[in-house]
Amino acid sequence: MEYDIIMRLAQYKKVLIKLRSMGFIKVFSDNLSDALGISASLVRKDFAACRLTGKRRGGYQVNELIEKINLLLGVSGEQKVVIVGCGKLGSALLNYRGFENEQIKVVAGFDPNPQRQNKDSGIPVYPPEEMESFIKKHGVKVAVLAVPEDVALTMLEHLQSFGIRGVLNFTPAPMRSSAVCNVENVNLALEVEKLFYLISARKLRKENDPE
């Protein structure tokens, strides 16, 4: 399935859950297109590609859509995640609330600094030596990478060999997906730079073309 569809599926799901809580039983492609700011054609096309069917007059069943989207997104109960590198950013992610709604569960963190380790209260933080056994024992497939840039690449290789199949990379070093492991890069500095550019571009446009 195409890459962009996944993002939209997750967005559809969010809207659908909200609609369900409002008492909606069915939705039309038109409703969802409004909510996401895309065309109704695209909604129907996405659904067709995912074999989510509706009725020609009666739209789509909200409940059915939510269930099937969960299946498609691979959401089968809790989705376990570990945080690798528990500095400021890592430890913030350790307790990030936004994960809760989405059935994402942070099960452990790893950090070489003993002061950051903590096996008892809350989400445990272990030394890196325990990473391999923990990941294998709990069958963790997804890791958030928040280590210093210089160790990012070697850490990625370790994680892959431990069985990790998806990595959310917060280090400034962009990394590519391999044959066995998907990598998503979140480059905060790049995003901020983009904002500054967009602002100056907008200013220039205004000055040159003040229609």
Add this chain to the structure above:
Amino acid sequence: MEYDIIMRLAQYKKVLIKLRSMGFIKVFSDNLSDALGISASLVRKDFAACRLTGKRRGGYQVNELIEKINLLLGVSGEQKVVIVGCGKLGSALLNYRGFENEQIKVVAGFDPNPQRQNKDSGIPVYPPEEMESFIKKHGVKVAVLAVPEDVALTMLEHLQSFGIRGVLNFTPAPMRSSAVCNVENVNLALEVEKLFYLISARKLRKENDPE
């Protein structure tokens, strides 16, 4: 200028800076295409669109490229940013090291919780009441939004009225750019969900189509 070009300009810049430190004086579109994993045509097209010119035989001047890209990206000295909402995530961003290299400077944080406020050491954190005067006084144009989801939208409106023109939104509520303000959404839960989907999709593909 097109949206995607900006991202690539920032990436070109990073590679170019590394090349310069290695002693490179000139680069060819072929070099940069390898580094970014795109075609050489696209590199040349990007440069042409940004009026970055080279010589037909001698490639592009590294120094000249870096300088001109900085101009294009609106990088004129320090780029000031404020953090709105200094919970776990916000305070991590307050001291995020990845910003330093890119001339991004976090000048202040804002939070209603007095325990998080701190006007003396390090980067100051002020109560929200001081936000307007601070932003106007220092001419801050970009804000990082890390407040709870339910106040995100009203906060965005406030920020716009204070003069903020770019927002990096870490709340789970996706928000759209307005006529005066660019919004970049960073939805961590969505990114993690995507990874889980990619993994299960990959597994399915392997099972069904084991060539």
Add this chain to the structure above:
DNA sequence: TAGATTGTTAATCGATTAACAATC
């Protein structure tokens, strides 16, 4: 039936790549 909405095909649009003439 008449009306409305899906499912699908054709058209459009934008981004990327290929190709090549211009030229250093």
Add this chain to the structure above:
DNA sequence: TAGATTGTTAATCGATTAACAATC
């Protein structure tokens, strides 16, 4: 000159939208 690389035009590709027949 011969060779190499840019700048640019044409071709391709994929994603999105428009349009409409099928049908509930």
